[in-house]
Amino acid sequence: MLNSNYKEIIKQSHQRCEKLGIQQDQIYSKKIVSDNALQRILNENRDMIMTAIPYIEQIFKFTKGSDFFVLLTDSEGCILNALGDENILSEAFSLKMIPGAYMNEENIGTNAMSCVIKTNSPIQLSGPDHFINTYKRWTCSAAPVKDSDGNLIGVVDLTGYTENVHPHTLGIVVSVAKAIEEMLKVIKTNKNTKNKKSINVNSHQYKYRFEDIVGQDENFLDAIEFAKKISNSDSTILLMGESGTGKELFAQSIYNLSPRCNEPFIVLNCGAIPRQLMESELFGYVEGAFTGAKKGGNPGKFELANGGTIHLDEIGEMPPDMQVKLLRVLEEGYVTRLGSHKIIPVDVRIIASTNKDLGKEVEKSKFRKDLYYRLNVLPLFIPPLRERKGDIKLLLDYFIDEISRRTSKPKINITKENLLLLENHNWPGNVRELRNFAELLINTGKFPNMYFNRMEKPMAKEHKEESLDMESVEKEHLIRVIRRCNGNISQSAELLGIRRNTLYNKIKKYNINI
Numbered sequence: 001m002l003n004s005n006y007k008e009i010i011k012q013s014h015q016r017c018e019k020l021g022i023q024q025d026q027i028y029s030k031k032i033v034s035d036n037a038l039q040r041i042l043n044e045n046r047d048m049i050m051t052a053i054p055y056i057e058q059i060f061k062f063t064k065g066s067d068f069f070v071l072l073t074d075s076e077g078c079i080l081n082a083l084g085d086e087n088i089l090s091e092a093f094s095l096k097m098i099p100g101a102y103m104n105e106e107n108i109g110t111n112a113m114s115c116v117i118k119t120n121s122p123i124q125l126s127g128p129d130h131f132i133n134t135y136k137r138w139t140c141s142a143a144p145v146k147d148s149d150g151n152l153i154g155v156v157d158l159t160g161y162t163e164n165v166h167p168h169t170l171g172i173v174v175s176v177a178k179a180i181e182e183m184l185k186v187i188k189t190n191k192n193t194k195n196k197k198s199i200n201v202n203s204h205q206y207k208y209r210f211e212d213i214v215g216q217d218e219n220f221l222d223a224i225e226f227a228k229k230i231s232n233s234d235s236t237i238l239l240m241g242e243s244g245t246g247k248e249l250f251a252q253s254i255y256n257l258s259p260r261c262n263e264p265f266i267v268l269n270c271g272a273i274p275r276q277l278m279e280s281e282l283f284g285y286v287e288g289a290f291t292g293a294k295k296g297g298n299p300g301k302f303e304l305a306n307g308g309t310i311h312l313d314e315i316g317e318m319p320p321d322m323q324v325k326l327l328r329v330l331e332e333g334y335v336t337r338l339g340s341h342k343i344i345p346v347d348v349r350i351i352a353s354t355n356k357d358l359g360k361e362v363e364k365s366k367f368r369k370d371l372y373y374r375l376n377v378l379p380l381f382i383p384p385l386r387e388r389k390g391d392i393k394l395l396l397d398y399f400i401d402e403i404s405r406r407t408s409k410p411k412i413n414i415t416k417e418n419l420l421l422l423e424n425h426n427w428p429g430n431v432r433e434l435r436n437f438a439e440l441l442i443n444t445g446k447f448p449n450m451y452f453n454r455m456e457k458p459m460a461k462e463h464k465e466e467s468l469d470m471e472s473v474e475k476e477h478l479i480r481v482i483r484r485c486n487g488n489i490s491q492s493a494e495l496l497g498i499r500r501n502t503l504y505n506k507i508k509k510y511n512i513n514i
């Protein structure tokens, strides 16, 4: 299935780029459409995007912390959605790899997405396989998403830094693209059979219960106790905790213990869905509301959740105009579909979650104060793993047990010295990172001391207050690139797309130690 003749595919693509007159020092895609045009393209691809989001979110979570980002494009290479680690994603955005930019060969030269569009097959490209110099820093793995007739309808791509290239990355992308295709088929079949019950195709996924939550730390047990108590209320819950602390686990457990457990549980990740599709996804739309709107319109998540629970994940990412609209729904208890004035009453229990400090976001005027107070009725805080060190061994044993059973590989014994290392680590990715660590442990068959040497540095950075002025951002970026090139100035300058002298001047200016 994977392209064995990929060298030939790349060679031919480079030849076409030369013929097309694409310059190797080109940085941005030649085609980036306007907001209006993007809105139209997003509307046209709405079903594919919404079906793909949970899967690309999975890849994002799986690769979190390892400097990767996921792109979803349409069949012509127009970026529809981008998710990824903050640093690398902002680097991609600085190269205008943003929604609305075209990644096809004609506009940006050879890359994994352009090759998928040409060949209809998955491919992985790294470094010099790319045509333009700026992209030579990347390793990209992409796979086609096809409709049931085999026509290309989109491309899923996972991009990271060249030194992180691994054949498994392509495997991940291929299986995700296949999963999206399968889900699109299921949805199409359901639509044809007009089976209303099948709307909730994902309901089996919401399986977590309080019994599945592992922990013995006193504060953590208090959080579980409180969560159990508030399960049977209808009041809004604001779940707060760093990434990977178990917010999803808690949200599902609360739902499953609540009197609404046989009613719908609808999840919307406000950080994963394109801003332009959010209103219609939350509140629905009527026929004719916009070009490409479905015949008969479409209900929004609030309508679908009626009688049940809605989990608004990453609420801190909700754009300001949507915050106003959400506030209105919370205050008035009804929604109006896009393009209509008809009032539709909804009875929905809300669980909002965030890994941001919403109070601080309010202070910075990034989140509405009135909405914050509306949501913060029952605040539930899940402590980070580094503040419940006693749980590390318990959770690790639990994951080792589970993974070794699943993979039929032997368990690994954790010595006292190992445990000390584990307890002294800060676990910026919290329980998710610990779980990934357990996978590494079982799959490599030995305790990876290197993991801790490698991880401590960037982690220390994570907790300091970030400076976001241009000069600090540039300095940080230069340091990262130079470090990545092991201090080699020529290589760093090439990667940065600047001359060596310019780089030396900047090193001097920012007082960077090489």
Ligand SMILES: Nc1ncnc2c1ncn2[C@@H]1O[C@H](COP(=O)(O)OP(=O)(O)OP(=O)(O)O)[C@@H](O)[C@H]1O
Binding pocket: 212, 213, 214, 215, 241, 242, 243, 244, 245, 246, 247, 248, 249, 250, 355, 431, 432, 435
């Ligand atoms: N206490 C726990 N016991 C068992 N598994 C846990 C626990 N906490 C988290 N996990 C596991 O860790 C992973 C991450 O949890 P979850 O997705 O709930 O985190 P999250 O807080 O929602 O993160 P994010 O903010 O990144 O979405 C999951 O695989 C979950 O099963």
Ligand SMILES: [Mg+2]
Binding pocket: 247, 248, 313
């Ligand atoms: Mg989550």
